Amino acid sequence: MTELLRETNLASRLVQSFSARFGSAPRIFRAPGRVNLIGEHTDYNDGFVLPAAIDLYTWTAVAPRNDHKLHAFSENLNESSTLDLSDSDARAQNHWSDYVLGVALMLRKTGVPVGGADIAIHSNVPSGAGLSSSAALEVSVASALLGLSGHPLSLVEVAKLCQRAENEFVGARVGIMDQFASCFGSVDHAIVLDCRSLEYKRLPLPPGVQMVICNTMVKHGHSGGEYNDRRAQCEQGVQFLKKHFPSIRALRDVSLAQLQAHRSDLSDLIYRRCHHVISENQRVLRSVAALQDGDLPVVGRCMAESHLSLKNDYEVSSRELDIMVEIATGKSGVIGSRMTGGGFGGCIINLVKTEKVAAFKKNVADDYRRATQLDPEIYVSRAGAGVTEIEVSS
Secondary structure (H helix, E strand, O other): OHHHHHHHHHHHHHHHHHHHHHOOOOEEEEEEEEEEEEOOOOHHHOOEEEEEEEEEEEEEEEEEOOOOEEEEEEOOOOEEEEEEOOOOOOOOOOOOHHHHHHHHHHHHHOOOOOOOEEEEEEEOOOOOOOOOHHHHHHHHHHHHHHHHHOOOOOHHHHHHHHHHHHHHHHOOOOOOHHHHHHHHOEOOEEEEEEOOOOOEEEEEOOOOEEEEEEEOOOOOOOOOHHHHHHHHHHHHHHHHHHOOOOOOOOHHHOOHHHHHHOHHHOOHHHHHHHHHHHHHHHHHHHHHHHHHHOOHHHHHHHHHHHHHHHHHOOOOOOHHHHHHHHHHHOOOOEEEEEEEOOOOOOEEEEEEEHHHHHHHHHHHHHHHHHHHOOOOEEEEEOEOOOOEEEOOOO
């Protein structure tokens, strides 16, 4: 009840501030960030992932305008941006509003009649933490604009459209996982997703275990070159391996034995990139089976192996992430720890026995502070619900 009251109060406050700013009564839409339990950098290789929506959200208040302008306001940044939907040469400006305009333009390309709108955004998903603040923003804004248009799309279509906005307009070649989790999140469940077919199932999280997310406070960004470089390196590996195995379409189709057979033909860098993705897909499937069987030690081992692979093969970890994982791994009640998200900073995800969470938070924060002189933020999150419209009584 306390959580429901907090959300109701936030929605009511957002309505009031929106009305004061724009002079009209808005509709409210909310989309969650996500944490990935395992399956990192596999989504854009047609692989398998195991994310969960978190109970941190981006809220979008929206009302129609009588022109072709989007007037967007970020409460978090106290910053406004005016975007012209009729600008046929609109380009990304390396600004938070790129996500808003990118989604609107992709909706229009899909045939959705997007008109002008006043938009106010509030988010408690940390930016640059690897918890998909960008996907939460995209999905929240897309749902708001769809709500105004009266032109519904399926959640799968919303996820695909938001991914395209980030790929084609913002310029980050992300996979579908983040947007999918923000659309399809389910309370107390993770999502087992096949990123090729988009077949999915909801997997109950084990009782007596909580997700504890530790933020290193080192920010990362998806639109930088490192992320796109990794995707290009995977594609380079696929192009070579297709010469020997013509049926493969992505690294998801390659076995470790096939990769090993051509190790000497690949550069060390391309081999290691491919090795991470192929082995990570196997770890996702092992983790899913272990969660279904209640075998938490296997889940923990898969998480540890995943972090080492991301550190050594994929080279997307960082000094702070490695320190945080090492600190967390030794604490009482910890089932598993690993970096989560694209890397180069951000957060680690820990599965921790509920009765040990309070001590875990304090001890990890103290040890990390001593090791890095940084004050971490630690979030205890249940798996949250996907995108929804929030009804606010007048």
